[in-house]
Amino acid sequence: MTLADPQAIAAFDAASPAAARKPAPTPQSRAARSRQTGLLALSWVAPVLLLLVWEALCRSGYVAPQILPAPSKVALTAWKLASTGSLFHDLGVSLLRAATGFAIGGLIGFSLGVLVGFSPLAEAAIDRSVQMIRAVPFLAALPLTIIWFGVGEGQKMFLVSLGVVFPIYINTVLGIRQVDPKLLELARVQGLSGWTTIRRIILPGALPSILTGVRYALAVAWLALVVAETVGAQAGLGFLAMDAREFLRTDVIVLTIVIYALIGAGSDSIARLLERRLLRWHPNFGGSGR
Amino acid sequence: MSLSVIPTKPAVLVRGLVRRYGERTVIDGLDLAIAHGEFVALLGESGCGKTTLLRALSGLDPIDGGSVKAPRRPAVVFQEHRLLPWDSLWRNVSLGLPADGARDRAAAALAEVGLGDRLDDWPRNLSGGQAQRVALARALVQQPELLLLDEPFAALDALTRLRMHALVKELIARHRPGVLLVTHDVDEAVALADRVLLMRDGAIAYERRLSSAASPQSVREELLAELGVAPPPRAPAFTSPSSHSVV
Ligand SMILES: Nc1ncnc2c1ncn2[C@@H]1O[C@H](COP(=O)(O)OP(=O)(O)O)[C@@H](O)[C@H]1O
Numbered sequence A: 001m002t003l004a005d006p007q008a009i010a011a012f013d014a015a016s017p018a019a020a021r022k023p024a025p026t027p028q029s030r031a032a033r034s035r036q037t038g039l040l041a042l043s044w045v046a047p048v049l050l051l052l053v054w055e056a057l058c059r060s061g062y063v064a065p066q067i068l069p070a071p072s073k074v075a076l077t078a079w080k081l082a083s084t085g086s087l088f089h090d091l092g093v094s095l096l097r098a099a100t101g102f103a104i105g106g107l108i109g110f111s112l113g114v115l116v117g118f119s120p121l122a123e124a125a126i127d128r129s130v131q132m133i134r135a136v137p138f139l140a141a142l143p144l145t146i147i148w149f150g151v152g153e154g155q156k157m158f159l160v161s162l163g164v165v166f167p168i169y170i171n172t173v174l175g176i177r178q179v180d181p182k183l184l185e186l187a188r189v190q191g192l193s194g195w196t197t198i199r200r201i202i203l204p205g206a207l208p209s210i211l212t213g214v215r216y217a218l219a220v221a222w223l224a225l226v227v228a229e230t231v232g233a234q235a236g237l238g239f240l241a242m243d244a245r246e247f248l249r250t251d252v253i254v255l256t257i258v259i260y261a262l263i264g265a266g267s268d269s270i271a272r273l274l275e276r277r278l279l280r281w282h283p284n285f286g287g288s289g290r
Numbered sequence B: 001m002s003l004s005v006i007p008t009k010p011a012v013l014v015r016g017l018v019r020r021y022g023e024r025t026v027i028d029g030l031d032l033a034i035a036h037g038e039f040v041a042l043l044g045e046s047g048c049g050k051t052t053l054l055r056a057l058s059g060l061d062p063i064d065g066g067s068v069k070a071p072r073r074p075a076v077v078f079q080e081h082r083l084l085p086w087d088s089l090w091r092n093v094s095l096g097l098p099a100d101g102a103r104d105r106a107a108a109a110l111a112e113v114g115l116g117d118r119l120d121d122w123p124r125n126l127s128g129g130q131a132q133r134v135a136l137a138r139a140l141v142q143q144p145e146l147l148l149l150d151e152p153f154a155a156l157d158a159l160t161r162l163r164m165h166a167l168v169k170e171l172i173a174r175h176r177p178g179v180l181l182v183t184h185d186v187d188e189a190v191a192l193a194d195r196v197l198l199m200r201d202g203a204i205a206y207e208r209r210l211s212s213a214a215s216p217q218s219v220r221e222e223l224l225a226e227l228g229v230a231p232p233p234r235a236p237a238f239t240s241p242s243s244h245s246v247v
């Protein structure tokens, strides 16, 4: 699990005493910081250079535009599609599919996870079946989903849900199992009811694990969406790409790829933000503190 | 103070308690009475069954024989603080209280242990001693008839432990619950308790009421002797007059 940069954490956690107790900068730490800035700059030089080489290769004609368009051409296409509004329409359609699929799959995975986490009976009844289905790469079910749902919205949401269920399920069960038995003993000593124990102790204790599942499920959701959309759709980013393929519009195809990447990165940072919000008590996420 | 407490209407009454783990009988016919508001310390070698007894009293574990009469819900402070890391201090202290006025009661309890300005802080920002003080506040805010303490200061450094002794003494004097303090520190027992019990072979083997008449030093030596530890020689050159533990 990557930690966000320390500055962001310090700003986030500004109320904590540790943030206030920052040592004064010494010459040495200043040197270290300028070295870090240098490294940070260097880490950006390489990708920018790569982009420039790509641009140069396309402009000089070494790479035909039907094979790979110049980055500038992709940017131009993005601008055009955005100004007609069609790009946002397709983006919206894709996002809605992903969100609905994620919500459905997440709810099912969480419910099953809670059930199995709490009840040995439910575990005996459910767990082995789920584990067996999980062993199947869920994308292999694609042809089957097309027969069941056609290539409509239902098929896409189903595939996304299917991919999301398992990481959420597994991490929910794991999280509930990992709750410290000493805290459960405390719940008995304090006379907590069953429901209060779940709400105050078990679910918060399971939350780090559940959020790990959410993060993983987000990545899976995007993979499922790309595959489902590419096979057949009347709208959405995948449709945009497949439509462009007919006309060898590699600029549009590359644009959709870039957008998929951006959305993937965006959803990951949302998940990270969620972790830092909900787990600010946790030394690994909340930053400073002993 | 101890003499004013007469065990006529005990808060705790244990008769012939038996507790086994598998084949092993850890507690074997133990009798114990604790009066209301009495502070009892329980000494004994590590592994002799002190925690087992305390768990039986708290209702956490079942018993295999005899009878235990104790308040329905005694408050317990464990050796580890067992604070919920995801809850602020006041939420931790109010765990189990009715929601109405919970924050105010928690605030008052935290103020009593000297942490009144840390209501919204996280447990991870506390030192070991502070965390144990919060655990103490969480126990006392329940206004228990019986307070069970299982070596709550064992993990603290010597200086912090002494401060905790003073604090506990003050708080117990104010709230007057019956107290059973499990400890392996003879000095701690002598400093805090009205009565000291010694556990051996699954039963109470020795009992000593502390009165203002007996000097703490002589009581201490008596208890150490009973535990099979020779009292230290008088004024040794390089030994500090620190506490003597039975481990
Ligand atoms: N859950 C358990 N299962 C089996 N044996 C146990 C268990 N808990 C404690 N014991 C045994 O019971 C004896 C008394 O333990 P304990 O009450 O924890 O001792 P103390 O608190 O006096 O150090 C020890 O020998 C220990 O090994």
Ligand SMILES: [Mg+2]
Binding pocket: B050, B051, B052
């Ligand atoms: Mg013990």
